Amino acid sequence: MRIGELAARSGVSVRALRYYEEQELLEADRSESGQRHYPESAADRVQLIQTLYSAGLSSRTIAELLPCVDAKVSTPESRSRLAAERDRIDAQIAALARTRDNLDAVIASTESPASGCAWIADRDVAAQASHSATP
Amino acid sequence: MRIGELAARSGVSVRALRYYEEQELLEADRSESGQRHYPESAADRVQLIQTLYSAGLSSRTIAELLPCVDAKVSTPESRSRLAAERDRIDAQIAALARTRDNLDAVIASTESPASGCAWIADRDVAAQASHSATP
DNA sequence: CTAAAACCTGACGTTGACGTCAGAGGCAAG
DNA sequence: CTTGCCTCTGACGTCAACGTCAGGTTTTAG
Numbered sequence: 065m066r067i068g069e070l071a072a073r074s075g076v077s078v079r080a081l082r083y084y085e086e087q088e089l090l091e092a093d094r095s096e097s098g099q100r101h102y103p104e105s106a107a108d109r110v111q112l113i114q115t116l117y118s119a120g121l122s123s124r125t126i127a128e129l130l131p132c133v134d135a136k137v138s139t140p141e142s143r144s145r146l147a148a149e150r151d152r153i154d155a156q157i158a159a160l161a162r163t164r165d166n167l168d169a170v171i172a173s174t175e176s177p178a179s180g181c182a183w184i185a186d187r188d189v190a191a192q193a194s195h196s197a198t199p
Numbered sequence: 200m201r202i203g204e205l206a207a208r209s210g211v212s213v214r215a216l217r218y219y220e221e222q223e224l225l226e227a228d229r230s231e232s233g234q235r236h237y238p239e240s241a242a243d244r245v246q247l248i249q250t251l252y253s254a255g256l257s258s259r260t261i262a263e264l265l266p267c268v269d270a271k272v273s274t275p276e277s278r279s280r281l282a283a284e285r286d287r288i289d290a291q292i293a294a295l296a297r298t299r300d301n302l303d304a305v306i307a308s309t310e311s312p313a314s315g316c317a318w319i320a321d322r323d324v325a326a327q328a329s330h331s332a333t334p
Numbered sequence: 335c336t337a338a339a340a341c342c343t344g345a346c347g348t349t350g351a352c353g354t355c356a357g358a359g360g361c362a363a364g
Numbered sequence: 365c366t367t368g369c370c371t372c373t374g375a376c377g378t379c380a381a382c383g384t385c386a387g388g389t390t391t392t393a394g
Contacts, residue, residue: 066391068340078341083382097390099341119298122380132305143306150302153295160292163254167285174267174278203370213371218352232360234371257350 067092067100074110081110087123089113089130119153202227202235209245216245222258224248224265254288 071078084090085100090109092100112133116126129149132142206213219225220235225244227235247268251261260280267277 066341077382079382079384082342087381095390097342099390115294115298115301117381118294120295146302146306150299150306153299153302157292157295157299159250160254160288160295163250164285164288164292167281167288170267171278171281171285174281201371212352214352214354217372222351230360232372234360252351 065102065104065106067102070102070106070110073107074114076110076114084110084113084123088127089123119149120156121149125149200237200239200241202237205237205241205245208242209249211245211249219245219248219258223262224258254284255291256284260284 065073067078067081071081074081081090081100085092090106090113092102092106095101113126116129117123121129125145129142129145132146200208202213202216206216209216216225216235220227225241225248227237227241230236248261251264252258256264264277264280264284267281
């Protein structure tokens with residue numbers, strides 16, 4: 065299929081697909097006239113790329129990890145990289161869960177009519193005091 | 200305290216603090232000569248701002264929600280805003296958890312010597328097929 | 335065959351949260 | 365007083381993941 069159809073199927077823009085190619089995340093066959101031509105499997109790959117982007121990985125990191133998926137091999141570097149990213153995501157989940165709980169607390173306190181919302185000042189700061197943000 | 204000390208205490212840059220003021224997230228008294236002067240409580244507030252940033256809120260959103268914390272009042276708008284942000288964070292957590300599980304799967308498969316890593320292609324794409332990314 | 339739609343490359347624009355630099359003033363120590 | 369560090373405003377730079385536009389070629393529909 066050509067780029068327009070892949071864009072429609074995977075729900076990303078044509079520009080994004082060309083960007084992915086530029087970043088070496090997605091390769092395409094070229095027709096005689098230079099037009100990109102993708103196999104069916106490209107749609108899944110684009111979904112994968114999107115998933116990894118939404119998990120906060122950079123295109124460079126994704127480019128470094130995708131060969132593991134493609135070649136179905138893993139070097140010690142790729143494994144430690146995977147583990148590092150997993151840990152980062154785990155920490156991110158934990159931080160988000162804390163913030164969500166804080167939001168829940170303030171929502172609960174403001175939904176009942178006669179209460180203020182002195183929330184995170186009491187809860188979150190204490191929890192935050194023992195860790196640092198993502199670099 | 201002055202801006203340098205607050206920066207050191209809260210672990211953010213001086214530039215960031217001035218930026219927060221520009222975005223109306225953080226106010227400062229001014230000395231006769233124009234230098235910013237902060238109360239002790241500013242350190243906690245900076246932590247709060249950082250927490251909300253790391254949860255993916257924009258400075259504009261934070262600026263709209265902070266008055267609720269300060270004035271300890273909530274309007275219907277601020278309440279629905281809080282709920283919307285909570286839901287967004289919840290969805291983000293769920294998406295991250297899926298991706299983390301996928302990473303776990305591939306790590307497990309690559310750690311044992313004789314296996315490939317055809318992971319997300321089997322697991323994640325199916326899971327992703329029923330939802331959309333954050334806009 | 336022709337016009338429209340899709341595609342190409344190249345390049346500049348956008349957004350957010352700052353970094354960085356320039357030039358000028360302020361402030362405690364010796 | 366002057367040295368040296370801190371602070372001020374203002375303004376341009378950065379980085380990622382694209383958006384958008386220009387100007388030209390290719391494919392498709394009628």
